[in-house]
Amino acid sequence: xxxxxxxxxxxxxxxxxxxxxxxxxxxxxxxxxxxxxxxxxxxxxxxxxxxxxxxxxxxxxxxxxxxxxxxxxxxxxxxxxxxxxxxxxxxxxxxxxxxxxxxxxxxxxxxxxxxxxxxxxxxxxxxxxxxxxxxxxxxxxxxxxxxxxxxxxxxxxxxxxxxxxxxxxxxxxxxxxxxxxxxxxxxxxxxxxxxxxxxxxxxxxxxxxxxxxxxxxxxxxxxxxxxxxxxxxxxxxxxxxxxxxxxxxxxxxxxxxxxxxxxxx
Amino acid sequence: xxxxxxxxxxxxxxxxxxxxxxxxxxxxxxxxxxxxxxxxxxxxxxxxxxxxxxxxxxxxxxxxxxxxxxxxxxxxxxxxxxxxxxxxxxxxxxxxxxxxxxxxxxxxxxxxxxxxxxxxxxxxxxxxxxxxxxxxxxxxxxxxxxxxxxxxxxxxxxxxxxxxxxxxxxxxxxxxxxxxxxxxxxxxxxxxxxxxxxxxxxxxxxxxxxxxxxxxxxxxxxxxxxxxxxxxxxxxxxxxxxxxxxxxxxxxxxxxxxxxxxxxxxxxxx
Numbered sequence: 192x193x194x195x196x197x198x199x200x201x202x203x204x205x206x207x208x209x210x211x212x213x214x215x216x217x218x219x220x221x222x223x224x225x226x227x228x229x230x231x232x233x234x235x236x237x238x239x240x241x242x243x244x245x246x247x248x249x250x251x252x253x254x255x256x257x258x259x260x261x262x263x264x265x266x267x268x269x270x271x272x273x274x275x276x277x278x279x280x281x282x283x284x285x286x287x288x289x290x291x292x293x294x295x296x297x298x299x300x301x302x303x304x305x306x307x308x309x310x311x312x313x314x315x316x317x318x319x320x321x322x323x324x325x326x327x328x329x330x331x332x333x334x335x336x337x338x339x340x341x342x343x344x345x346x347x348x349x350x351x352x353x354x355x356x357x358x359x360x361x362x363x364x365x366x367x368x369x370x371x372x373x374x375x376x377x378x379x380x381x382x383x384x385x386x387x388x389x390x391x392x393x394x395x396x397x398x399x400x401x402x403x404x405x406x407x408x409x410x411x412x413x414x415x416x417x418x419x420x421x422x423x424x425x426x427x428x429x430x431x432x433x434x435x436x437x438x439x440x441x442x443x444x445x446x447x448x449x450x451x452x453x454x455x456x
Numbered sequence: 457x458x459x460x461x462x463x464x465x466x467x468x469x470x471x472x473x474x475x476x477x478x479x480x481x482x483x484x485x486x487x488x489x490x491x492x493x494x495x496x497x498x499x500x501x502x503x504x505x506x507x508x509x510x511x512x513x514x515x516x517x518x519x520x521x522x523x524x525x526x527x528x529x530x531x532x533x534x535x536x537x538x539x540x541x542x543x544x545x546x547x548x549x550x551x552x553x554x555x556x557x558x559x560x561x562x563x564x565x566x567x568x569x570x571x572x573x574x575x576x577x578x579x580x581x582x583x584x585x586x587x588x589x590x591x592x593x594x595x596x597x598x599x600x601x602x603x604x605x606x607x608x609x610x611x612x613x614x615x616x617x618x619x620x621x622x623x624x625x626x627x628x629x630x631x632x633x634x635x636x637x638x639x640x641x642x643x644x645x646x647x648x649x650x651x652x653x654x655x656x657x658x659x660x661x662x663x664x665x666x667x668x669x670x671x672x673x674x675x676x677x678x679x680x681x682x683x684x685x686x687x688x689x690x691x692x693x694x695x696x697x698x699x700x701x702x703x704x705x706x707x708x709x710x711x712x713x714x715x716x717x718x719x720x721x722x723x724x725x726x
Contacts, residue, residue, distance in 0.1 A: 204562070241637060242558070242637070243557060243558060243633075243637050244558055245558040263554055263555075267554070267636075267639050267641070268639065269639075270636075270637060270638055270639035271638065271639030272639075273638070273639075274638060275634070275637060275638070277630075277634060281628070281630030281631045281633070281634040281649075282631060283628075283631050283648075283649065283652035283653050284652075284653075285652050285653070286631075286648075286652045290648065294635055294640070294648045294649075295638065297635055297638070297639070297640035297641070297644040297645070297648060298638055298639025298640050298641075299639075300644070302641060302643055302644060305640075305641075305643075305644040305647065305648070306647060309647055309648065351638075354638060356638075
């Protein structure tokens with residue numbers, strides 16, 4: 192088993208309850224999409240699985256060990272095997288793309304090698320290969336602040352791919368991309384997961400992307416798992432229950448339900 | 457709708473005023489003393505000698521040597537200070553705390569316990585003014601630049617270490633946290649996550665401190681630590697206003713150069 196989560200709950204430092212009684216088990220090589228309304232706890236769950244947050248109750252097993260039973264050093268070693276794609280990639284604006292991507296392997300490199308790589312990129316070809324698959328080959332030596340939001344997101348993905356983790360977690364990895372690019376990128380992540388046999392868990396806003404690119408879909412609402420089933424078995428009623436919002440003021444449906452006329456010529 | 461920040465802001469303003477007022481009265485500031493006829497005449501005479509500044513060849517040669525010595529004292533002192541300040545800044549900073557990663561940014565108590573002695577050391581180093589260190593070292597190693605270099609190294613290590621630690625904490629911590637979360641060591645996470653964001657500010661502060669070190673080395677010259685200050689002390693004792701003026705002009709040029717250097721380096725880095 193790649194991931195086992197036993198009755199995990201999470202309360203943030205400010206007292207807000209993020210997750211309650213989450214039970215989950217995901218096998219090595221599975222590809223899973225997390226969907227749910229904003230603020231449902233998708234990011235918290237991913238950060239929990241990335242060992243960036245510690246559960247307030249319950250316990251979890253990641254890649255065969257409980258991260259919170261390990262020593263700090265052993266936990267850092269476990270973290271090398273887990274890659275997290277952040278929704279807003281945390282990249283220093285003045286860093287070059289080649290450095291930002293190669294930082295994915297810092298966990299595996301010795302300090303002298305890391306320092307040398309800072310002065311002169313040691314594996315530009317390897318970085319270039321990851322960028323090329325994300326259609327960013329020409330940005331190798333660009334600075335991060337010269338990139339658009341969508342390009343930056345792909346640099347973040349390239350870094351995690353370059354890290355070669357066994358567990359790949361992605362928090363809204365395509366939120367800043369256009370639909371075509373989003374589809375392509377998710378396809379690439381899925382292919383990569385299958386080829387390397389790694390476990391892929393991605394949270395997504397777009398339900399259709401989740402249903403087409405992932406065999407298994409988990410619906411999260413108010414910090415709890417609402418459903419967890421193969422993509423083909425998710426019913427429209429379940430999706431509606433997942434996203435129903437009592438907080439928004441109710442509004443009359445728009446007068447024309449028909450799709451907007453698109454000018455063709 | 458009440459602004460929750462209004463009351464704290466008001467209290468802070470009142471507190472600042474309450475602290476500043478006694479300061480002004482305790483320091484017995486009396487601007488009138490400047491304009492009393494006797495005082496004004498003495499100062500006027502001294503200032504009157506300032507023009508033209510001294511420019512005899514042998515004085516200029518002396519001035520050149522003293523300037524180089526001052527620059528050397530400041531630079532050597534800063535270099536020694538950096539050697540101490542960088543590791544101390546890293547140790548004192550919370551920016552690279554592993555335990556803060558999963559505790560919402562608050563490091564665990566054992567980490568804080570380790571950081572406090574380093575902070576304490578930095579406080580001790582910078583709380584004693586460099587002139588006092590210089591007097592101490594002049595006794596220990598004798599008159600000359602060595603005392604100045606050591607005094608600058610010690611005081612400035614305290615200042616640089618404290619400010620570096622604060623710069624590391626003030627830049628966006630996201631990149632370093634992400635790298636630590638992917639298994640990177642703390643030094644690697646620092647070099648790849650913190651340094652790119654902090655380098656500009658560190659550089660401009662260090663160059664400014666270097667400029668301060670030049671001035672400090674001049675002041676320390678008065679107690680016998682070499683350089684321009686020692687020359688100036690001699691010239692002042694002899695009421696040689698034109699020599700003092702020449703030296704002040706050299707200061708002006710040095711500070712101008714430091715300013716330009718800082719600007720140049722910063723424009724290269726940003």
